[in-house]
Structures are given as C-alpha cells and as structure tokens.
Amino acid sequence: MNEHGSARSERLTREDAAYVARLARVDLTEDELDLYAGQLAAVLDHAAQVAAIATSGVEPTAHTLPLRNVLRDDVVRPSLEREEVLAQAPRAEDGRFWVPRILGESP
Amino acid sequence: MSVEAWEPVVGLEVHCELKTATKLFCGCRNAFGDEPNTNICPVCLGLPGSLPVLNVKAVELAMFIGNALHCEIRPSLFHRKNYFYPDMPKDYQISQYDEPINVNGWLELPDGQRVGIVRAHMEEDTGKTSHMGGGGRIHDADHALVDYNRAGVPLVEIVSAPDIRSAAQARRYVEELRAILMAIRASDGRMEEGSLRVDANVSVRAGRTDELGTRCEVKNLNSLRSLARAIEHETERQVSLLEAGEPVLQQTRHWDEQAQKTVALRSKEEAFDYRYFPEPDLVLVAPGPDWQYQVALCLPPMPAERRAKLTELLGAGGPTAAQVDQVATVVALGLDTLVVEAASSGIEVPLALARTANEAAADADRAREVDRAAYGTLLRMEQEGMLTPTQAKAVLADLFENGGHPADIARRKGFEALGAGTVVAAVADVVSAHPEEWARYCQGEDKLVGFFTGLVMQATDKKANGKEVAAELRRLRG
Numbered sequence A: 001m002n003e004h005g006s007a008r009s010e011r012l013t014r015e016d017a018a019y020v021a022r023l024a025r026v027d028l029t030e031d032e033l034d035l036y037a038g039q040l041a042a043v044l045d046h047a048a049q050v051a052a053i054a055t056s057g058v059e060p061t062a063h064t065l066p067l068r069n070v071l072r073d074d075v076v077r078p079s080l081e082r083e084e085v086l087a088q089a090p091r092a093e094d095g096r097f098w099v100p101r102i103l104g105e106s107p
Numbered sequence B: 001m002s003v004e005a006w007e008p009v010v011g012l013e014v015h016c017e018l019k020t021a022t023k024l025f026c027g028c029r030n031a032f033g034d035e036p037n038t039n040i041c042p043v044c045l046g047l048p049g050s051l052p053v054l055n056v057k058a059v060e061l062a063m064f065i066g067n068a069l070h071c072e073i074r075p076s077l078f079h080r081k082n083y084f085y086p087d088m089p090k091d092y093q094i095s096q097y098d099e100p101i102n103v104n105g106w107l108e109l110p111d112g113q114r115v116g117i118v119r120a121h122m123e124e125d126t127g128k129t130s131h132m133g134g135g136g137r138i139h140d141a142d143h144a145l146v147d148y149n150r151a152g153v154p155l156v157e158i159v160s161a162p163d164i165r166s167a168a169q170a171r172r173y174v175e176e177l178r179a180i181l182m183a184i185r186a187s188d189g190r191m192e193e194g195s196l197r198v199d200a201n202v203s204v205r206a207g208r209t210d211e212l213g214t215r216c217e218v219k220n221l222n223s224l225r226s227l228a229r230a231i232e233h234e235t236e237r238q239v240s241l242l243e244a245g246e247p248v249l250q251q252t253r254h255w256d257e258q259a260q261k262t263v264a265l266r267s268k269e270e271a272f273d274y275r276y277f278p279e280p281d282l283v284l285v286a287p288g289p290d291w292q293y294q295v296a297l298c299l300p301p302m303p304a305e306r307r308a309k310l311t312e313l314l315g316a317g318g319p320t321a322a323q324v325d326q327v328a329t330v331v332a333l334g335l336d337t338l339v340v341e342a343a344s345s346g347i348e349v350p351l352a353l354a355r356t357a358n359e360a361a362a363d364a365d366r367a368r369e370v371d372r373a374a375y376g377t378l379l380r381m382e383q384e385g386m387l388t389p390t391q392a393k394a395v396l397a398d399l400f401e402n403g404g405h406p407a408d409i410a411r412r413k414g415f416e417a418l419g420a421g422t423v424v425a426a427v428a429d430v431v432s433a434h435p436e437e438w439a440r441y442c443q444g445e446d447k448l449v450g451f452f453t454g455l456v457m458q459a460t461d462k463k464a465n466g467k468e469v470a471a472e473l474r475r476l477r478g
C-alpha cells in the first residue's frame, strides 16, 4: 500500500499464494494452488475497493473499537493444573511438553 | 593494515524482564525458578477463545524506563509477530512493532559519553526450550522439552543506536543500564538468570569513514564478560575477513562460551518473514498526561546522581582511583544508602564506603535488607578501635546472615577488645625480640610498621587493633 492507503495495483499471483502457503506451513497440491490463488485474489480485490474512497482528512485508525488503555491490575490469579494441561498434549516428559527435534534457532 | 586502524561499530539490544507479580497479558505468576509449567493458563498457552488483557504495572514500568532513558513516551500498539517455533504455544509473539511506547532517548555513561536509545518497547517473553540428547546441542538433539512458565512474562527491549565503539564501552553501557533498571525497580538485574539479556550488532569500519560495514548480530551473551569477549572476537573476525579481501556476510551468530568465539547459525533457507499485523484483541495504549506526570514525579534518583552524592561526601580531597570503583560498585548494587546513612551518623565516609563496597557488596541481597542501625553500630565499633578490621569483617558477615546486635556477635566470637595494656606489652615484647628491625625503624624505615604489626597480630591472636599498634610504635620511637 502507498501512503494514501490505496491497494496494490497488480493482482495476487500464483507465486505469492505459494509463498504465503509456505510461510503458513500449508502443503498445497498444484490444483489446490490454482484454486486458492484465484480465491485469495478475489478476496483481496474485494478489500481493495476501499481504495476508491476519498480518505484525505480522515485520521488513521489503530483499532475498530473506540477504546484505549484497557488494563488489568497486577494481581496473581490461579494457573491451571499442570497434570491436566500436560494430559492434553500429544506427549509430555518430566513436567514439560515434548516436541520433536528442532531445526535451527529461535527467531 | 592492522587491527588498530579498524573501529568496531556496536549497537546493543537489551531484553529486560520486568519485575511484575504477573505476566504481561494474564494473571499467571511471573517468577523465576518455579516448577516447570506451573504458571500457565489458557491465555499464555494460546488456547482458543482466550483473550489477553494488558498488565497496568508492566506499562508503568515501561514508562519508568522511557523516562529514565529520556525517551519520548508515545501512544503505542501491539502487533503479532508470526513464526513457527515451539517456544511460543500461540505460534506468534505479541510485541510492539512500528508504534513502540518509548522512542528517541539517550543514556549517559559515567565518562559523559552519550549513547542514543532508538526505542524501548514492550513485548512478551517466550518459553524455555531444552534440547535433549546429543549433549544438549540443538542440531544433535533428538527432541526438546518446553516449559511455558516464562511464556508471556513482560519484557522491555531497549535498542541502542550504533554509537558504541569498543567492547569496554559496550560493557559500561550495559552496567549503567543495569544500574538504572535496578534503581527504578524494573529489573532485578540478574544476567545469570536471564532476566537481562544482551544481543550485540557488530560491524567494523576503517578509520573515520562514515560508511558502516555489514553487521552481524551476536546472540547468547549471558554475562558482561562474554559480551566484551564476543565483541572483541567478532571485531577481529570481521577485520581479518576484510583484510583478506573477503566480504562480511550479514548473519546471526552465536557466542560459544566454551570455544570463546562466535559461530554462524545454520544459514536460513529464507529470511524470516514475520507477517506482523495489529493484534486485534488489544487496543491502543496511550498514557495520558496525568499518568505520565505521576511517573515522572516518582522517578527515583538515577545512578549518576547517586555517584555524585557519594563523591561529594568523600569531600575536598576527591576520591582515589580505588574509591571511584567503590562508589560505582556500591551504586550499581543499590547499597549507597548504607553509606549515606552511616555518614550522616558520624562514621568516616572512607570506612563506610570500603566496608559497603567490599563486605556488603559480597552479600548484596542480604546487605540491602540489613538493619541500618546495626550496620552503623558495627562501623562505629571499628572506627573507635573496639574491633580490628579483620574482626569487623567477621562480625559483618554474621550480621548479614543472621541479624542481631553487633556487640553481641562480637562477644560471641570472642572479639573482646584488648585492654590498652595488652597491646603495649605485646609491642614491647616484639620490639625487644627484633632489635635490628627496631633500629632500622628508628632510623626512619616506616614500612617496618607492617612487620611489627604482623608480629603483634600473631602474638594476640589477631585481637590487637592495627591503629593502636602503630600508635604505640610511634610513641616508643619518640
């Protein structure tokens, strides 16, 4: 988007859709990629219609709710029972969640 | 070209865990060292339907940090930083992105040098991952275990400008920042427990050009020592690459404490694309003028001001080099009020400073809680010769550990002050047993005071007071 908030000029490509799928760790077949690239592009085109509205002089909005500073006091509330939580995990060991071998560092 | 012709250019990112009672977005306890996964709830586990609510204390501490670092405090927003890694059960971290709460500040080092602060923003900490098998090394491990007690703990990330020009200066910056964070009670300053973590962005440039080189980010710096060593090593590595005509690659590198060098992490298939987007479940945080004024009003004296106060107490002679270090230590550990209070009750400042910078500093956590009157009494007993320095130190250690009254502790330890007659007799014995040394002392060889004092100490089982012994020797010499 440019500084006036107008939408991108070019349509979402099949490569864009493949990239988004990879980021989201979604494995798509070639047929699915064709299907979803088209659907996703249609959604973005629909959202792009707001670009047609004249917005000069309208304050940028951070949030749709007319609220700010929603805060809670720093007071401890009971946590969940560990055994109950770990029982719902695929695997646990030694009071901790068991996860498969990790490749690479934390981002 | 030699290394001297190159200059490191360093910017630091310091992650500070805030000392709140609860996490950033839920009421789970924020505590180090609890049993794994005992401080977790639907919010910090990212269970469907749970909603984050921001902790007011975390916002206030972030504002204290902004104030102390002379930042502009602004209306701010939270974003989701998306990535797949098991240290966050939600698969995203809530962090402030393009609208951080604090921007454009500075920190002044004790030598007057200023380091710019680009931003200091709020975010949540991640869980703790332990790699199991393969000696704990990430690539050889066969699985990992995750503890989410730390997931959601409030952090402020303080990003400096690339204004730092040496490993020593980087160290001074972190020391000063740590002292400030402890002064405002935002942090406990415990680097070894990870409550203060430092990443360094290091590049090198030749001479005084304005052009910045390619930078590497060095992670895993868990102590001031490893911070300094990592910057030195990384500077040398980049310089030798450039001198060999090879490029420096932009990388994230890990400080290997055992090998004492930085190593590249496995190269990434693609740059991280975090797909930041505004966190829809949180609204704008915009502290109004009243709240900002309150925080500014409550800002305690900063370390620089407190060092100046102690230096002033030392008086006209000015501090010796050793006293400059003592002042820095005492203030960094938050023990300076012990010295100030002792001084105001008539204790000599150099004595109060030395005991505080050495004995109290060695047991700082307990020394901060010590009964002030008892501490003053102990110093007075030493000042008035009722205890020798060695005895005073032993009583102090006991006082910090068990409390009580210094006079009782001294009595229990058998530290009754020796009568003046005992010292006189012991000195006379020692002098008559060493006529040769005595003659030299009488001819002006003053350093022999140490020799005689040592012998008197032996003879009196260390109960004699060094000052009294020296005075008796001077009296005998006439």
Ligand SMILES: [Zn+2]
Residues within 6 Å of the ligand: B023, B026, B027, B028, B039, B040, B041, B042, B043, B044, B045, B152
């Ligand atoms: Zn929680």
